[in-house]
Amino acid sequence: MSSIRVLVGTRKGAFILTCDGKRDAWRVNGPHFAGWEIYHVKGSPLDPDRLYASQSSSWSGQVMQRSDDGGATWETVGNHFVYDGVPGTHQWYDGTPHPWEFARVWHLEPSLTDRDTVYAGVEDAALFRSTDGGQSWSELSGLRTHTTGSSWQPGAGGMCLHTILLDPKNPQRIFTAISAAGAFRSDDAGATWKPINRGLKSAQIPDPDAEVGHCVHRITFHPSRPHVLFMQKHWDVMRSDDAGDSWREVSDNLPTDFGFPIDVHAHEPETIYVVPIKSDAEHFPLDGQLRVYRSRTGGNAWEALTNGLPQRDCYVNVLRDAMSVDTLDPCGIYFGTTGGQVYMSPDGGDSWKAIVHDLPAVLSVEVQTLP
């Protein structure tokens, strides 16, 4: 029988939640790296016991960890992230030029074809790659040195490269997203990049449909259709059917279209999930009711999923990397909150229960379906 392993990054350590395929009796292992912020933990699709973790603290900076036994033991690997060449400047919050400064790794994306290759999205926004299991890192600097790079500005959480999507059908194609620059695509394995933000409209920037400057919170696709992208933007849920060349809004009847995560059902490429948040100033659910919204039509026609989720006095947030799905049938949906709960639905969102209630604030959730 298959089993499930949920990799949870929190403000104060990593936790590994495991269960058999019934998904009803969970074991909680951790904290790993107690006291450290764990922005992201993700496993290799080729070797699920090969895990990579981003560990950081305000005292001691960035540390990278690797496991070859599914998180039972860990090895510290390389943390030397150096921008390529003379980094130059981007715009600071006040519009003045500001030198690029490495702060932390937000997101790790293991290669689809090589267990020792992994990509890292970092703050200040740049894309790095390791081909030796995380021991050494090199910048794919064509992204940061794009002609628009000097005009990028940080969002409230910092100027982070938070999303990396590797196209399973085209090994030359990579998508990234940066707050608050927008979405970008490379069709030559990361050497050169183009902004893919046509159709986005952001009232928070001087030119609402500018080429860059949009605060994209998360993009995703179904592996069977990597040219169909879904986006949760600062405000607005968006869809592209041409690999990001153009976008259209699919927020429709959402009670608010602000939010952070967005994900796709493992077996239904047109079924997508978001967690609406009240506003950019009030990062909690509307009316204290935690509701996942599901669209079975690839956007629009949203339905609220509430069964098992708190429907009063709930004021948590769900961050951009804190939602994931398993590949069992029926598909399981998982998300973590800043209140320390990890919720899961074993039936595609129809019902929910908390696996854990009281972890530190959850930064990321990744699910592995193990044979």
Added chain:
Amino acid sequence: MIRVVLPAHLKSLARTADEVQIELDGNVCVSSVLSAIEARYPMLLGTIRDRTTHKRRPHIRYFACERDLSHDSPDAPLPEAVARGAEPLLIVGAMSGG
């Protein structure tokens, strides 16, 4: 023999006991002590000082003999009591963060 006490979060990262002891020839200063520590525990590279510039990380402090040495030159000799092992060099996570 030089005695060095690491902050708790770096002890666990380096998997060390409470106190690290190192032998040094020549100038006993923060720079030489940290170089020896990093050579023995490479997982600490970048966690106390910048890997390239060797600038102290903003929220790390160096204390010894009830003095804050954080703002002294990292090449300045450490107190004689530290150099002969009577007192430890304390590497401290500053009272910041959460």
